[in-house]
Amino acid sequence: MIELRHLRYFIAVAEELSFRRAAERVHIDQTPLSRTIRDLEDQLGVQLFVRTPRKLHLTPAGLRLLKEVRKLFIRVERTYRAVRDTDVRFRAPLRIGVADGIAQPKLSECLVRWREVAPEVPLELTEMRASELAAALQREQLDAGFSFGLPNDDTLSQQPAWSYRAMALLPFGHELALQPTLPITEVLAFPLLSCHADRLPGLLHQIRAIAQRHSTIPTFAGEASTLSGYFTRIAAGLGVGLADAGHVATLCRSDVVAVPLHEDERITTFVLHKHQRFGLPHSLQRFVAHTKTLH
Numbered sequence: 001m002i003e004l005r006h007l008r009y010f011i012a013v014a015e016e017l018s019f020r021r022a023a024e025r026v027h028i029d030q031t032p033l034s035r036t037i038r039d040l041e042d043q044l045g046v047q048l049f050v051r052t053p054r055k056l057h058l059t060p061a062g063l064r065l066l067k068e069v070r071k072l073f074i075r076v077e078r079t080y081r082a083v084r085d086t087d088v089r090f091r092a093p094l095r096i097g098v099a100d101g102i103a104q105p106k107l108s109e110c111l112v113r114w115r116e117v118a119p120e121v122p123l124e125l126t127e128m129r130a131s132e133l134a135a136a137l138q139r140e141q142l143d144a145g146f147s148f149g150l151p152n153d154d155t156l157s158q159q160p161a162w163s164y165r166a167m168a169l170l171p172f173g174h175e176l177a178l179q180p181t182l183p184i185t186e187v188l189a190f191p192l193l194s195c196h197a198d199r200l201p202g203l204l205h206q207i208r209a210i211a212q213r214h215s216t217i218p219t220f221a222g223e224a225s226t227l228s229g230y231f232t233r234i235a236a237g238l239g240v241g242l243a244d245a246g247h248v249a250t251l252c253r254s255d256v257v258a259v260p261l262h263e264d265e266r267i268t269t270f271v272l273h274k275h276q277r278f279g280l281p282h283s284l285q286r287f288v289a290h291t292k293t294l295h
Contacts, residue, residue, distance in 0.1 A: 004076070006040045007069045009033055010048065014066045017056045070139065077140050093124040094287055097145035099133040100200055101227045102269060104246030106162045106294045107146060114290055121283045130201055137274045143284050144273045146291075149202025158270045161291040164244035166210060166265040169193075169230075170257045171237045177257040184214045184261050191221030193239035199225040202270070207242050210265045231256050243267070 012022040013033070023030040041048050048062035058066065084092040098107070111123060128136065134150050136142040149158060168187045170177045176186060188211055195204035204223075211218035221239035224230035227247055234241045235255040244267035248258040271291045273284060280288070 002040065002043055006036055006043075007072065009036050010040055011066065011069055011073075013037055013049070013056070014058055014062060017058075019056070074140050093122040094144065094283060095124045095126065095142045096287075097133045097136055097142045098125060098127050099130045099145060099147040099150075100203060101127075102146055102148070103227070103250045104162075104164065104244065104269065105249060106164075106246060106269070110161075110291055110294055113293075114287065117290065118283070118286060121286075129199060131198065133272070137272060140274060143281075144271060144287060147202050147270055147272060148200065148267070149205060149270050150272065151201060155275060156272055157275055158272050159288065159292070160268050161271040162294045163266040163268040164246040166242050166261060166267050167245055167248050168259045168261055169234045169241035169243050169248070170259060171234055171240075172255045172257055174240070174257065176240075176259065179259055181260045181262050184210070184263050184265065187240055187242070187261070188215040188218050190240045191219045193230060193233055193241040194220040194223040195230065196223045196225040200227075203227075203267070206267050210242060210267075213265075214263070227251065244269075 009022070009026055009028075012025045013019060016022040016025060019030050019034050019037075023033045026033065037048065044061075044065075046061040047059050048065060050057040050059060081092055111125075114121075114123060126136075126142065130147055130150055133142070133145045133147055134153060134156065137145055138153075138155055146161065147158075150156065168176070168182050168184070176182055176190075192207070192211060195201075195207065197204055208218075222233065224233050227243075228251065230241060230243070231251050231253055233239065235253060242265075243258070245258075271288055273280065273288060279285075
């Protein structure tokens with residue numbers, strides 16, 4: 001009999017295309033994982049993977065199974081939540097993902113105020129990378145998420161939640177560090193630190209958009225994978241940077257000087273959720289609307 005664990009393991013192997021990485025992902029040894037996939041193939045009577053010494057490849061049957069199993073787990077998750085919602089003694093929490101290492105005061109304020117206005121609907125937070133957030137929302141493993149923005153995806157809604165003014169970040173002792181405010185053109189005269197396209201895609205897009213509005217050919221000096229790494233590289237003198245005032249306050253460092261810009265450029269945090277054919281559940285509608293009260 002095919003069990004849900006067979007299908008969960010199959011998804012892991014199909015997405016990783018590596019028994020080793022899939023085993024690490026589902027926290028079992030590689031040998032029983034491989035045996036489970038063989039059992040699944042035997043029960044279905046089809047080959048799901050082409051096994052080569054260097055890499056796995058999905059067969060056409062494997063590709064079709066992956067598509068159908070993803071739909072199945074969405075239906076299973078919806079069933080779980082529908083059953084929970086019928087029991088007034090148990091309110092399933094809203095599952096919220098936080099990507100990009102966001103640690104802004106407005107995020108904390110949003111969560112605190114939600115506990116005040118909707119104490120009957122708890123929140124369950126998970127921190128993850130932007131790509132993981134998109135996948136979790138699509139599979140309905142999360143109800144909503146926060147990010148600096150993801151690549152366009154027709155299945156997901158991305159709405160501005162709040163924004164902070166952009167500020168120049170300079171290493172301590174930089175020649176511009178004593179100015180009370182700075183024109184952004186003066187900042188862009190120096191190499192600007194960038195962000196990793198896979199780790200911080202939304203912040204990268206926003207920083208580049210700001211730079212390109214004020215410089216025809218901005219010069220970028222390397223990239224950081226995290227916000228803390230971004231500040232550290234600036235402190236080390238590897239470039240200047242742009243960051244939102246929220247993270248400037250959160251990641252306050254004596255070796256990085258933050259100077260307001262003359263221009264009212266802003267960096268936006270978005271609330272995301274999956275488009276629902278028949279509309280959002282009431283509690284999720286309330287949460288999305290709540291996030292927009294913190295402009």
